[in-house]
Amino acid sequence: MRLSFEKQKKIGGFLFTLPFVIGFFLFFLYPLVQAVIFSFNELVLTSTTFELQPRGWENYRYALQVHPEFTRTFVEVIGQLLTRLPLIIAFSFFAATLLNQEFRGRALVRALFFLPVIMSAGIVMRLEMNDYSVIMLQAARSGAGFGGAALRNLFADSAYMPSWLLDYVIGAAESLPIVIRSSGVQILIFLAGLQSIPREIYEAVSVEGATPWERFWLVTFPMLSPLLLTNIIYTIVDSLTAMNNQLVIMIRDTMLRGAGYGAAMAMAMIYFVTIAIILLVVYRLISRKIFYYVD
Amino acid sequence: MLMMSTAALRRLNKWTISVLRTILLIGICFVILLPLINRLSTALMPVEDLYDQSVRWIPRNPTLRNFQLVWVHMEYVKAFTNSFLLALTTSVLQVASCTLVGYGLARFRFPGNGLIFAMAIFTLIVPPQLIIVPMYLNFRFFNFMGLLGDNTINLIGTYWPFILTSMTGTGFRNGLYIFIMRQFFRGMPRELEEAAFIDGAGLFRTFFRVMLPGSIPGLIVAFLFSFVWQWNDYLYVTTFMSNQTFLPQALEAAPGRIGRMLSQTDALASSSGFLDNHFYSLINNAGMLLVILPLLILYLFMQRHFVESIERTGIVG
Structure with a gap:
């Protein structure tokens, strides 16, 4: 027997989205709940499984107060x-x-x-952060008055601009290349x-x-x-x-x-x-x- | 007379705008291309040129030695093959699963539709770093929802973590692809599939014969994103498959290997301070170019479709 269009559509919706729903619970929600639990524990790995040692709010206290x-x-x-x-x-x-x-x-x-x-994306950006030639390029650029220093001089005597706004504008000009990219x-x-x-x-x-x-x-x-x-x-x-x-x-x-x-x-x-x-x-x-x- | 002058004024106005626009666009393109040009010029320099303050942009003694060193020590061919296979597998699977889900969300009214869409968006806003450790543990001690009891399987070091998450649309940023495909299918005419259904095609036949061919532009966008982000991925690859070499890991390991090799064979090089930041910068730049190059080639071939199709995707909703 052939189901009506409406009925088929209702079942079809479940069928099409089923893979994601399964994946959501298995590979997303379950790990997420575990992550919440782990944040209140210390994780100890053994050869066949892992154990949790409860630490209460200690991890949060560590993050906010102890970590330098x-x-x-x-x-x-x-x-x-x-x-x-x-x-x-x-x-x-x-x-x-x-x-x-x-x-x-x-x-x-x-x-x-x-x-x-x-x-x-990814690794390229990470390496770029400590790359010598990129750092040199940035230094050369700010030295040449790209944005920052030149702008500050321009507005230095201006009484019209509150300093926080001035800082923001200068910051904006300096981060323009990052913004564009x-x-x-x-x-x-x-x-x-x-x-x-x-x-x-x-x-x-x-x-x-x-x-x-x-x-x-x-x-x-x-x-x-x-x-x-x-x-x-x-x-x-x-x-x-x-x-x-x-x-x-x-x-x-x-x-x-x-x-x-x-x-x-x-x-x-x-x-x-x-x-x-x-x-x-x-x-x-x-x-x-x-x-x-x-x- | 007056008519003439307004016409002239308008033409002048138009001309000014187009000049301003050209200047702006050139400036922005320059900012975008600058790192690429800088990287290329650095990668072609011998270390002396980098020391030399008078050398800028154009290497005085251009050399391919950096590329040769990196090519060998990254084990480029092997790393490339691994990366390519992984990126291709995951992106094909991700696009397939996200297309199905996107279609289901776009064209079917059923209880839970809105909830499932919200779930897809939710997966996007949770940083992967948060759930990577539990995911590692689940794949390390995989027991399929407790069905296997204590006999857990170790899936780390295999393709399975990638295959399983990709098949279920829960890989890296898959929520975005679900979103894109949903918006795309929403924009397609409803009459098309209704006609196919009346002609006697079932739901899946309708999908594969009618809807899928029409959604190719959307598929291209999702595929390109998926491939590029998997190619550049570092987090998942190092967590799930640290036993194999992919391009990002190879790139990271190369400077150290080259340094060790040179300090053993070339006493002069190490004693004269050749193995410093300058030298590593050359190596890094050459390596980064080698990693990006395949993506640039891919983009070159696909960019026309890419830019056109994202417009037609109408991510608007």
């Missing part, structure tokens, strides 16, 4: 993420609108913009969004006599706003799993050479919970302002 650098690095990494996030989002938005325009050589420029996605995927996502805005909307507002400026704020920006959230989440995920993330390196070192698995798990847990809270706050703040277009 965890707290400082933690604050630094989170701070860096929060300062870079708006820059990356703004830059990728801007770059996507640029790349969406018609001009000669567009295909080549687009291909180049996404190149960092390939080059800036970590925006590849985000540009791609915004570009996809720009392409999917129906042409009729632009035509309609043009007939109503909207200026390009109004067109941007009344059409482009609201239509892209759902992607803001996608990109923010991606940026946070990307930075928190990066191989050159100081905290990730510290967690790994603690695991292999330092105070052991339990302490490393506690550090990773503190880090993860903080990230989750940031994501939640960002989501709450933004989702209220997002405009969903339904056609």
Whole structure:
């Protein structure tokens, strides 16, 4: 007997998603729960299995109070993420609108913009951090007044700018190369969004006599706003799993050479919970302002 | 007269914008290409050139010695083959499983649809470093949900951890591919599959015959991401397969090996301080280029499809 379309679709949905559901419980949720348990224990490996020795909150206390650098690095990494996030989002938005325009050589420029996605992953970035020639290049660049020093001199006498804002602007200029290189995927996502805005909307507002400026704020920006959230989440995920993330390196070192698995798990847990809270706050703040277009 | 001048003004305006845009784009492309150029120029230098302050960008005595040394001591052919096989296996499996899941989420209304989608996103935001140790232990003492009792199997050092996680769409960043494929299938016309169904094709036939061919651009995007990230992966490879050499490990080990080799055979080199940061920098740069090169070639061939198809993926939702 052949089932009806609706019935088949219901069963089909379960069938298609079943592999992931199994994998989620076996290879994701189960290890995650174990990770939570490990963070309250010390892990001892034996030849056939592993044992846990309960330590209570000791691992967390170690991470926050005893470890000489965890707290400082933690604050630094989170701070860096929060300062870079708006820059990356703004830059990728801007770059996507640029790349969406018609001009000669567009295909080549687009291909180049996404190149960092390939080059800036994993081991390459990690080695780059301690590479002599790269450090020299950076030194030469800041010496030549790329961003930092020159900007500071320019604004030094300015009374109009509060110092924290000045620091932020200078920091932004200095991290511009990093921002550009970590925006590849985000540009791609915004570009996809720009392409999917129906042409009729632009035509309609043009007939109503909207200026390009109004067109941007009344059409482009609201239509892209759902992607803001996608990109923010991606940026946070990307930075928190990066191989050159100081905290990730510290967690790994603690695991292999330092105070052991339990302490490393506690550090990773503190880090993860903080990230989750940031994501939640960002989501709450933004989702209220997002405009969903339904056609 | 007035008409003329506004037309001229508009043309001037347009011209200014295009000049500004060109300058900006060139600047950004320069920033993107700078590390690659820097790496290439350093990798081609003999160590004397790196010491020489007057040598910048263009090596005075270009040499391929760095590449030769790295090629041999990374055991490049072996490491490349391992990396290639692993990246290909995992990315094919990951794309296959994520496509199925993405299709299931995009086109079927069933209780739990939203929950499963939320689960996929959740796997994305948990850093792999957090669960890597429990995962290692589960594969080290693998007993299939307790079915094997105390007779655990050691899957570490085999391809199985990668195969199992890839098949179930729980590998590295697989949530992203599920997301991409879901968005892609959502954008495809519904009439297509309904017509196929009315013609008597079952669900899976409809999927393979009608939906899959139409989703090739999305598959390319997911495949490229998956391949590149597996290629560059360090965490999973060192945890699950530390007994074999893949490119990232080979790259990390090469400078030490070369140093040891040179200090044994070349007393002059070690005593005169050739084995310092400068020298290792040359080795590292040559090695990094060798690691990235296959990806660059892959990207060169796929970039046209890649850029076009991500636009059509319409990750918008």
